[in-house]
Amino acid sequence: MIRLHHVAFSRSFRVLWLLEELGLEYEVIHYDIRDGSLRGAFQELSPAGRVPALETGDQVLFESGAIHEYLTETYPRAGLGRAAGTIQRARFLEMLHFAETMAGCIEQLNMQHVFLRDPAQASAMVIKLVTARLAGTLKALERLLEGQAFLLADGFSAADTMMGFNLFAAPYFVPLDGLAGLLAYRARLEARPAYGRARARDGAQKFYDRAFYPVPELGA
Incomplete structure (x- = not known):
């Protein structure tokens, strides 16, 4: 089981x-x-x-x-991993960990925007800095995807299930407008039958009460 x-x-x-x-x-x-x-x-x-x-x-x-x-x-x-000694092994591991680097930014923004019991405790400066860091990782990811359909040059892998989720959470804080490569990548992930089955078993999200959380004005 x-x-x-x-x-x-x-x-x-x-x-x-x-x-x-x-x-x-x-x-x-x-x-x-x-x-x-x-x-x-x-x-x-x-x-x-x-x-x-x-x-x-x-x-x-x-x-x-x-x-x-x-x-x-x-x-x-x-075939969703890459075994030790294969050409794509290093990139596979790299993308697994890069996905967590990006997710760490999303987690910090979740805390600042959504989960603080007293919203007045949120720091505009922290939000600004972490949002910029998240935007930087998204731009880097688009560059890494240039010329290929998935994170690894030889096709879909578990690195995509690690990273792909970030592209559904990140737009609450950073618009993907202008990142056509990431939008196309996300669409390819959404089209996978296994993604649809997983989403059906996922349940409704209860975190976000709006479609986008902007960076607040400093001093607000």
């Missing part, structure tokens, strides 16, 4: 999507980030109290990048 501990529209969607791409049977345990269910007993599965956590057999894994490496190595016939 494979069991995914999941919050809708969070980074655990990466693993949900990868499980669909691998064609595996699994159960989804849903949580709400605001109701305290990720504290207490859940921390026995994920010490930081964060999704994803993946139960498989007699072990539990946390951290979406590690789960991606584990699943692609455990189910290599799907």
Whole structure:
């Protein structure tokens, strides 16, 4: 039995999507980030109290990048990883970790714009700096995609399920207008049947109450 501990529209969607791409049977345990269910007993599965956590057999894994490496190595016939010694191995690992660099910016903006209990505690300067950093990673990603359909030159991989989710969350803070390459890449990801199946099992997002969160005026 494979069991995914999941919050809708969070980074655990990466693993949900990868499980669909691998064609595996699994159960989804849903949580709400605001109701305290990720504290207490859940921390026995994920010490930081964060999704994803993946139960498989007699072990539990946390951290979406590690789960991606584990699943692609455990189910290599799907061709979604790149084995050690192959030409694309270094780029595969690089993209897994670059996805988390970008996601870290999104997480900081989520905290500033959405999750602070007292919105007055948000820092306009921090938001400005992190938004600029996120925009820089998006522009870099578009350059990395030039001339190819997916993150790896030899085709779709689990690096795309790691990175692709960011392109659905980042536009709440940085418009993708003018980044035609990223928009085309996102459309290719959306067109994948496994993505559609994963989205159907994902659940409704409860984070964002607006389509876009602008950088506030300094001093406001």
